[in-house]
Amino acid sequence: MEKLALSDRILMSVEKPARYIGNEVNMIKKDISKVDIRFAMCFPDVYEIGMSYLGIQILYDMFNRREDTYCERVYSPWPDLDKKMREENIPLFTLETQEPVKTCDFLGITIQYEMCYTNILQVIDLSQIPMYAKDRKKGDTIVIGGGPCVYNPEPIADFFDMFYIGEGEISYDALLDLYKEYKYSDMTREDFLIKASQIDGIYVPSLYDVQYNEDGTIKSVKPLYESVPKTVKKVIVNDFNKTTYPMKPVVPYIRATQDRVVLEIMRGCIRGCRFCQAGMIYRPTRQKNVKLLKEYARTMLDNTGYEEISLSSLSSSDYTELQELIEFLMDEMRNNHVNISLPSLRIDAFSLDVMSKVQDVHKVSLTFAPEAGSQRLRNVINKGLTEEDIMNGAREAFKGGWSKVKLYFMLGLPTETDEDAEGIAELAERISEEYYDVLPKEERQGALMITASASYFVPKPFTPFQWAPMMMPEDYLKRAYHVKDTFNKQKNKKRLKFTYHDHEISILEGVFARGDRRLSKVIYDAYKAGAIFDAWTEFFDRDKYIEAFRKNNMDMYFYTAREREVSEVLPWDHIDSGVSKKFLIKEWERAREEKTTPNCRMQCQGCGVASFGGGVCFEAKN
Amino acid sequence: MKLRIKYTKTGVLRFISHLDVMRYFQKAVRRAKLDISYSKGFSPHQLISFAAPMPLGMTSLGEYCDADFESVTDTEDMMRRFNCVSTPDLVITDIVLLPDGAKNSMSVVAASDYLIELSEEGKKCPENFKLFEEALKLSEYENLMILKKTKKSETYTDIKPLIYEMEHRVYNHDYTEYTVPFSNKENTECHEGLYMMLAAGSVNNLKPDLVIEALLSKAGMAYDRFNYKIMRLETYMEDEKGLVPLSSAGQRI
Numbered sequence: 001m002e003k004l005a006l007s008d009r010i011l012m013s014v015e016k017p018a019r020y021i022g023n024e025v026n027m028i029k030k031d032i033s034k035v036d037i038r039f040a041m042c043f044p045d046v047y048e049i050g051m052s053y054l055g056i057q058i059l060y061d062m063f064n065r066r067e068d069t070y071c072e073r074v075y076s077p078w079p080d081l082d083k084k085m086r087e088e089n090i091p092l093f094t095l096e097t098q099e100p101v102k103t104c105d106f107l108g109i110t111i112q113y114e115m116c117y118t119n120i121l122q123v124i125d126l127s128q129i130p131m132y133a134k135d136r137k138k139g140d141t142i143v144i145g146g147g148p149c150v151y152n153p154e155p156i157a158d159f160f161d162m163f164y165i166g167e168g169e170i171s172y173d174a175l176l177d178l179y180k181e182y183k184y185s186d187m188t189r190e191d192f193l194i195k196a197s198q199i200d201g202i203y204v205p206s207l208y209d210v211q212y213n214e215d216g217t218i219k220s221v222k223p224l225y226e227s228v229p230k231t232v233k234k235v236i237v238n239d240f241n242k243t244t245y246p247m248k249p250v251v252p253y254i255r256a257t258q259d260r261v262v263l264e265i266m267r268g269c270i271r272g273c274r275f276c277q278a279g280m281i282y283r284p285t286r287q288k289n290v291k292l293l294k295e296y297a298r299t300m301l302d303n304t305g306y307e308e309i310s311l312s313s314l315s316s317s318d319y320t321e322l323q324e325l326i327e328f329l330m331d332e333m334r335n336n337h338v339n340i341s342l343p344s345l346r347i348d349a350f351s352l353d354v355m356s357k358v359q360d361v362h363k364v365s366l367t368f369a370p371e372a373g374s375q376r377l378r379n380v381i382n383k384g385l386t387e388e389d390i391m392n393g394a395r396e397a398f399k400g401g402w403s404k405v406k407l408y409f410m411l412g413l414p415t416e417t418d419e420d421a422e423g424i425a426e427l428a429e430r431i432s433e434e435y436y437d438v439l440p441k442e443e444r445q446g447a448l449m450i451t452a453s454a455s456y457f458v459p460k461p462f463t464p465f466q467w468a469p470m471m472m473p474e475d476y477l478k479r480a481y482h483v484k485d486t487f488n489k490q491k492n493k494k495r496l497k498f499t500y501h502d503h504e505i506s507i508l509e510g511v512f513a514r515g516d517r518r519l520s521k522v523i524y525d526a527y528k529a530g531a532i533f534d535a536w537t538e539f540f541d542r543d544k545y546i547e548a549f550r551k552n553n554m555d556m557y558f559y560t561a562r563e564r565e566v567s568e569v570l571p572w573d574h575i576d577s578g579v580s581k582k583f584l585i586k587e588w589e590r591a592r593e594e595k596t597t598p599n600c601r602m603q604c605q606g607c608g609v610a611s612f613g614g615g616v617c618f619e620a621k622n
Numbered sequence: 623m624k625l626r627i628k629y630t631k632t633g634v635l636r637f638i639s640h641l642d643v644m645r646y647f648q649k650a651v652r653r654a655k656l657d658i659s660y661s662k663g664f665s666p667h668q669l670i671s672f673a674a675p676m677p678l679g680m681t682s683l684g685e686y687c688d689a690d691f692e693s694v695t696d697t698e699d700m701m702r703r704f705n706c707v708s709t710p711d712l713v714i715t716d717i718v719l720l721p722d723g724a725k726n727s728m729s730v731v732a733a734s735d736y737l738i739e740l741s742e743e744g745k746k747c748p749e750n751f752k753l754f755e756e757a758l759k760l761s762e763y764e765n766l767m768i769l770k771k772t773k774k775s776e777t778y779t780d781i782k783p784l785i786y787e788m789e790h791r792v793y794n795h796d797y798t799e800y801t802v803p804f805s806n807k808e809n810t811e812c813h814e815g816l817y818m819m820l821a822a823g824s825v826n827n828l829k830p831d832l833v834i835e836a837l838l839s840k841a842g843m844a845y846d847r848f849n850y851k852i853m854r855l856e857t858y859m860e861d862e863k864g865l866v867p868l869s870s871a872g873q874r875i
Contacts, residue, residue, distance in 0.1 A: 002633050002711075008741070009848045012679050017637040025649075025709060253638045253646055305649030305707075337666045360664040 005093035005100075006081075014080045018254045019047035022073075022095030025251040026303065028060070030070040032097055036180050038104040039063055040094050040141075042074040044111070044119035045535065050075040051250070052258030054312060055110055055147070059168045061246035069176060072096035072104065073250075076119045077126065079533065085126055092126035101127035105179065106142045109160075111149035114512035115505060115535035117156055120145075121527040124159060131524070133161045133206055138189045142179070150203075151234075151281050152461040152572035155512050155519035157205035161193065165575055166201045166234035167267075169243045174199045197228045201235035204228070208574065210517055216558055218516060218569040233576040238614035240267065240286040245296060248303045260308035260341060261300045263293055265325065269314035270600035270616055274382045274591050275371070275413065277460035278314055280584075281577045283607065284615030285600060290321035294328050301338060309333070310341035317346035318601075326354055344369070347393030352400050362446050365404035366397045372413055373423025373483075379594045380415050382587075387427065394431050398438050403446040405431060410457040411479050411500065414468040414591065421479050425486035425498070428452045432492040451497045454483065456506035460513050462577045464587035466570065470510045470560040476503035504542045505534070510560040516571040519559075522548045580608035623691045624720045626727060628869050631682045632853075633711035640675035646712065647672075647687065653707035656700055659690035673727035673868065674734065674822055674857055677829070679847065682854035683797055684734070686727045686868045688720065697874045718872030727868055730859040731823035733786060736830045737793065737853050739815035744849030753850070756837040757788055757816050768836045781836060784828040786865070787819040797855065813853075819865075822857065 004011070004021060011017035032038060041060055043050030050056065056073070063071035072094035077085060085092065091100040101107055107127065109120055121131065124143060130136045133143065145153060146164040153163045164171065175196060182192040197204040207228045211219040223230055237243050245264070252259075268285035269278065297309060309329065313319060329340050340358045345351040347368060355361070368390055372378045375387060394405060409424050428450045435448050456476055459465045471479070480500045487498045512519065525548035533539040549556050564570070566585050573581075583605065590597060597605060600616045610617035631643060638646065648668050651658050660666040670689040676682055694700065697717045705713045744750045760766065765780040790803040792814040800817075820828040830852050835845040858865040 004634065007743070007848075008636075008679065009743070011637055012848070017678075018639075018642065021634045021637050023634045023709065023711070025646075025653075025707075251649060253635075253642050255642070255645070302653065302655075305652035307648075307652070337660045339665060358664075 003098050005098040006090070010081070010084055010088075010090075014084065015078060016047075016254060018252075019075065019078065020081065020095070022098065024253055025305075026248045027096060027250050028064045028071070029096070030064070032070060032099070035070045036068040036183070037066075037070070037106070037176055038097075039069055039071045039106040039108060039176075040074050040101045040104040041071050042101075042107060042109045042123055044076050044109055044116045044123050045533075046078055047075040047252070048254065048256045051252045051256040053110065053112065054258075054262050054264060055168070057246045057249045057262075058244070058264075059108075059172075060250070061248075062169065062244045063172070065244065066173075066176065068180070070096070074101055074107070074123065074127075076122060076533070079539065082122065082126070082532065091128045092123060102129050102141055104141055105183065106144055109143065109145050111145050111147040111153070111156075113535060114149060114155075114509045115540075117512060117523050118527045118531045118534055120156060120159065121523065122532045125527075132158055134158070136161065136189070138182075138192075148277060148281060149513075151277070151575055151577055152514065153203070153205065154210075154517045154571040155515040155523060157517050158520040160205065162196055163203045163205065164201055165203055165232050167236045169237050170235040171199050171201045175202060194225060194227060197223075197232075201232065203232040203575065205517075210571075212518075218571055218573075220569065221571075221574045231574050231576045234281070234578055236578075236612055236614075237267075237286070238612060240615075241289045241292055247296070247299050249300065251304045251306070258310070259306075260310050260339075261297070261304060261306045262310055262312050263297055263300070264288065264312045265293060265316065265319050265322075266313035268615065270318055271315055271384060272382055272587075272597055272599055272605070273371070274380070274464040274587055275410065275457060275460075277463050280462050280579050282314065283577075283579060283600075283609040284612060284617045285318070286615040287319055287321075290325050290328075293325055294332075297329060298332070301333075301336070307337065308339040308341050311343045313343065315346075316343045317348075317351070323350065330354070330357060347389075347397065349396065352393075352396050356400050361401040362403070364402075365406045365449075365451070366394075366402045367406045367408070368393065369408040370427065371408065371410050372416070372420060373409060373425075373427055374420040376594055377413055377416055377420040377423070379596050380591050381413055382591070382596050384596070384599070387430075390427070390431070391434055394434055395438050398435050401445060403435070403444070403448050405450045407431075407450065407452040409452060409454040411454045411483070412457045412471050412476060412506075414457075414465055415594075416479075418479070418482055421483050422486045424452055424454065424483050425490055425496070428487070428496045428498075429490040429492055432490075432495050436492075448492075448495045449497065450495060451499070452487075453498070454480065454500040456501060456503050458506055458510045458513055461570070461572045462579060462584070464584050464591055466514065466584065467564040467566055467568075467588055469563040470507065472557065472561055473503055473507060476506070502537055502540070505537070505540055507556065507560055508534070508542075508545060511556050514571070515559050518552075518554065521552045522554060525551055578609040578612060583607040623694055624688055624724065625691055625694065626686060626688050626718050626720050626724075626869060626872050627714055628716035628867075629685050629687070629712060629714045631676060631685050631712055633681070633709075635709070635711040636679055636681050639678055640672070643676075643712070644670075644672055650704060650708045650712070651689075654700075654703040656703065657691055657693045659692050671726055671728055674731050676854065677831075680830075680852045680854060683715070684854050684856035684867070686857055688727045694719070694875060716869045717874070718869050719875045720872040724871050729824065730868065730871070731857055732821070732860040733819055733858040733865050734822040735787070735817065735819035735855045735858070737791065737797075737813060737815050737817055737855055738830060738834060739813055739851045739853075741849055741851045747849070749843065750849045752841045752843060753834060753837055754790060754816055756841050757818075758790070759840070760785070760788055760837070763840075766833075766836050768832055781828055781832060784821040784826050785818060785833060786821065787817070789817050791815070791817040797853075817855075819858075 150163040266287040268282040459468045529544040531544045659669045673686040701714045766782040791800045793800040795811040
C-alpha cells in the first residue's frame with residue numbers, strides 16, 4: 001500500500017487533496033537508502049502553479065539523472081492545510097517519498113516573484129528547519145535559492161545558506177560533489193560554505209559584510225575572507241542544443257495552470273525593453289535547433305499524453321526558425337489531435353494565418369502589448385512596437401474574423417505624464433474605430449470588445465530603470481482614475497473596457513525588488529503576523545506589512561519613491577549579470593532622451609554578455 | 623466500433639475527482655496510442671463516456687466507460703498497452719466490443735456492490751466492529767429508515783428495498799475469491815468486511831455511506847467515514863438473467 005504523509009482524515013478535509021499525494025505519471029521513484037543526496041526542490045506557491053513551471057521540470061530531470069541524487073518536489077501547502085499542519089505539528093514533506101523535507105540534504109527554492117517571500121518562510125518554517133541560516137548547523141538541510149529574484153536576493157539573504165546565480169544546468173554537479181565530501185568528512189559548515197562560494201555562480205550571503213551610510217544607502221559590501229570572490233557572476237549555458245531537457249515531464253492528476261507540453265525554443269531576448277528584467281538577465285539570446293525541437297515535441301507528447309503543446313520563450317517571433325517549427329507542428333499534430341497553444345507572437349500576416357488555423361477566431365482574443373499609451377513613452381521604454389504596427393495588425397485581424405482584442409499596458413513608467421496615460425484610452429478608441437472603418441456592417445461577426453488592462457511598473461535590478469523612482473500610492477490611484485475617466489469620454493466607450501491592478505501589491509513588490517538585507521526583519525515579522533500567499537489578492541494583507549515596517553522603524557518608500565543616483569552602491573552590486581553597469585547607465589540616459597536602441601540582431605550595443613562566448617553575440621560571426 | 627472498458631481506481635486515486643480521473647484516462651489512452659475516435663472542430667475531444675462517477679475517498683475495481691475507436695486490435699493487446707503506461711492504481715481489467723445499438727454504460731447501470739472494511743484508524747476502536755453485527759440483523763428489520771434532508775423539507779425514506787444483498791465476506795488479496803462468513807483466520811493478505819449490493823443508476827441510487835450511517839444509528843452510533851474504507855467491486859446492469867456486470871453487454875475481442 002502507498003505511503004502518504006497525511007491521513008485520509010486530513011486529506012479529505014482540505015481543498016484538492018491531489019496537491020499533496022504525489023504518485024503522478026512520470027514521477028521518479030528511487031530507494032532513499034541508495035542515494036547520497038536528497039534534494040527537495042520547491043516552488044513556493046500552490047501545486048498547480050508550481051507544477052506549471054518549466055525550470056523545476058528541467059532541474060528535476062537533470063538532478064535525477066545523477067545516480068547518487070534524488071530530487072523530490074515540494075510546494076506551498078494551501079492555507080487550509082497550513083493551518084492543520086501547525087495544529088498537529090506535521091512537518092512539511094516531499095511529494096515523492098512523503099518524508100519530511102528536513103530529512104533532505106538540500107531544500108532548493110526557485111524564486112520567481114517577490115511576492116512569494118513569505119511563502120518561502122512558510123516552507124522553511126513548516127519544514128521545521130531553523131528559519132535563519134545563522135542558526136543552522138552541520139546536519140541541517142542546506143537552503144539554496146535560484147531564479148530571477150536572486151539577482152537581488154538581499155531582502156531574503158538571512159534565510160538562505162546560498163544562492164545560485166544563473167542557469168542551473170552549469171554548477172550543480174560541482175556543488176553536489178562538494179556537498180558529498182562535506183557530508184562524509186569532518187569538514188565544518190563554515191569551510192563548506194567558503195568552498196561553495198568559490199564555485200562559479202554560487203553566492204553565500206553570510207560571507208559578505210554590508211555597511212550602510214547615515215542616509216540609509218549602502219556604503220560597501222565586502223567578502224569576509226580573501227578566498228571569497230568579491231563579485232559573483234551568473235553562469236549560463238552556452239551551447240543550448242547540448243543541455244538536458246525533460247523528455248518525460250511529470251503529468252499532474254489535477255489541472256495545472258500550464259496543462260500542456262512546454263517546448264523551450266529560446267532563452268534570452270534580443271529586444272532590450274528597458275523595463276524588462278528577463279530581457280536583461282537572461283542575455284545573451286540563445287536558441288535551440290529546430291530539428292531537435294521537432295524530436296522533443298514528438299517524444300514529449302508520446303510520453304505525457306498531453307493534447308496540447310506550447311512554445312516557451314520571451315519573444316517567439318524572434319526565433320529564427322519559427323515558421324518551420326510551427327508548420328511542422330501543425331502538419332504533424334493535425335493527425336494526432338494536438339492543439340498548439342501559441343505564445344506571445346508579434347501580430348503579422350504569418351502569425352494571424354497560423355492563429356486562424358489553430359484557434360476559433362470568434363472565441364479567442366488577440367493580444368497586443370504596447371505597454372505604454374503614447375509613442376513618446378514607448379520610445380522611453382524602448383518598446384519597438386509602433387502605433388502603425390498595432391493598427392496594421394488589428395486591421396488584418398478584424399478582416400480575419402477576430403473581434404476581441406486585449407491590450408496590455410503599464411502605468412507609472414519613468415517620465416510618464418497624464419497625457420501619456422490618456423493615450424491608453426485613445427489608442428483603444430482608435431483600434432475600435434479601425435474596426436468600424438474596415439468592416440462593413442454585414443461582415444461584422446460577434447461584438448467588438450477591446451479590453452485594456454494596466455499593471456503598475458515596478459523597477460527591477462539589472463535593468464536601465466533600476467535607478468527610477470516609483471510613485472506614491474495616491475498618485476497611482478489618481479493616474480488609474482484619470483485613464484478610466486478618459487475611457488469614459490471615448491465615442492465607442494461601450495466597446496472598451498479598462499481594468500487595473502492593485503497598486504499596494506506593486507509597491508511592496510517594488511520594495512523587495514530593490515531592497516537590502518535590513519528587510520529580512522520586516523518579512524519575518526509580516527510572516528509571523530500571518531502573511532502568506534501575498535501574490536494572491538484574496539490573501540494579501542497590506543496592514544501586516546505596514547505594522548512590520550513600523551515595528552522595525554523602517555520606511556517602505558525609502559526603497560520605492562527615491563530616485564537613485566547612478567553613483568549609489570546598489571544592494572546587488574556584488575552580483576554580476578554579465579550586462580555591464582556602463583551599458584545600463586547609457587540606456588537610462590537614452591531613455592530620458594526618448595531615444596530608442598536597436599535590438600541585438602540589428603546592432604550590437606556591447607552590453608557585456610559577449611563575455612560568455614555564445615548566443616546571438618556570435619551569430620553573425622559563425 | 624464501440625468498446626466497453628472496465629478499469630480500476632485504487633490507492634491514491636481515491637483522492638482524485640471523477641473529472642480528473644476522466645482527464646487522466648484520456649491522456650493514458652494517448653500514451654498507449656490506442657486508436658480512439660475524436661470529435662471534429664477546433665478542440666477535438668475523445669468520444670468516450672464514463673459510467674457511474676465515484677465519490678472522492680472511495681476506491682473501485684469495477685469502473686466502466688464506453689469509447690468509439692477507429693481501429694482495434696484485441697482485448698489483451700489493448701489492455702497491455704494501456705496498463706504499461708498507466709499507474710498501477712488505474713489499470714484496465716477488461717475490454718469488450720459492444721453490439722450495434724447497445725445502450726451506453728451510464729444509462730444501463732442498475733446496481734453496484736461494495737466491500738466495507740475497517741480503516742487502520744477504525745480498527746483502533748473495537749466499537750466500530752458493531753457495524754458488522756448490525757448488518758446481520760438487517761433481515762430482522764421490516765425497514766431501514768433514513769432522514770432525507772433537502773432545503774425545503776425533511777422526509778423519511780425506507781432504503782431497505784434498495785439493499786439487494788448484505789453479508790460478511792472475506793476476500794483474498796486480489797478480490798478474486800471470497801468465503802462467507804468470516805474465516806476467523808488472522809491473515810493480513812485478506813480483505814474482510816461487510817459486503818453489500820445496492821441499487822445504483824439514474825432511477826434508484828443508494829450510496830453505501832447512507833447504509834452504514836443507518837446501520838450505525840441502529841446501534842446508537844454516529845458515522846465517521848474515516849473509520850471505514852469503501853471499495854466498489856463491480857457495477858451491474860439488468861438483463862434477462864438478472865443483474866450482470868456491465869461488461870456482459872459485449873464480447874472480448
